[in-house]
Amino acid sequence: MYLPGPVFDVVQVDIDGQVLEPSSYRVDAPGRLVRTDGECWPECQRMAAAPGEPGTFTVTYRWGLPVDATAVAAVSELTCHLLKGCGGSGSCGCRANRGITRLTRQGVEMEMPDPTLIYSAGRTGLPLVDLWLSTVNPYRLTSPSRVYSPDLRYPRVQQWP
Structure with missing residues (x-):
């Protein structure tokens, strides 16, 4: 599952009203929420239901980057x-x-x-x-530099925890 924006940390993951243990998932860069307990994420949910009810799936996370x-x-x-x-x-x-x-x-x-x-x-x-x-930003760049190569396969990077 993809989480938009830079993920600072995950506060909680709630499936059908049950909060998952933080050890049962991790965040890989760029914002991929991955289950580590062998289960799968729900494929559908009741969008009209309130978070925490049966048939719902919510992820609460903080958006941003850590600062020194x-x-x-x-x-x-x-x-x-x-x-x-x-x-x-x-x-x-x-x-x-x-x-x-x-x-x-x-x-x-x-x-x-x-x-x-x-x-x-x-x-x-x-x-x-x-x-x-x-x-x-010593050279006053207006955006981060990037290099793209179709031959380069990036390794998985665990971002959180």
């Missing part, structure tokens, strides 16, 4: 920046005039990078976010 601690830190910095800008105070400078590149006040000079150059380079101006982006 650096990705969590980068997303946290970006979220914090956006939340500060959305508040009434605008304390992070999100509401500041983006046309200013140099500021002189009471003998102190500040030179700020041109935001149009930062954004055109695919960056945000936030250190952790930009560092993470340059680490995971």
Whole structure:
């Protein structure tokens, strides 16, 4: 059985109101739910019935990819920046005039990078976010690269658990 999207993990598999043990199935890449207990998946079901009733089959799973601690830190910095800008105070400078590149006040000079150059380079101006982006995508690719060959047979890859 195929599960659309990247499968992070399977929460539960319910057949006819009976929840299967996690040891009786696994997920192979790309999203293939495979039974390991020797049984087969149901071939049909009652679509009008509520999940958990006899004749039904439901798979509950979380969609997505696992992330590491650096990705969590980068997303946290970006979220914090956006939340500060959305508040009434605008304390992070999100509401500041983006046309200013140099500021002189009471003998102190500040030179700020041109935001149009930062954004055109695919960056945000936030250190952790930009560092993470340059680490995971150093060449700023817009999509993952792929190679197709009709002669290459890919091995089965177990994705979960």
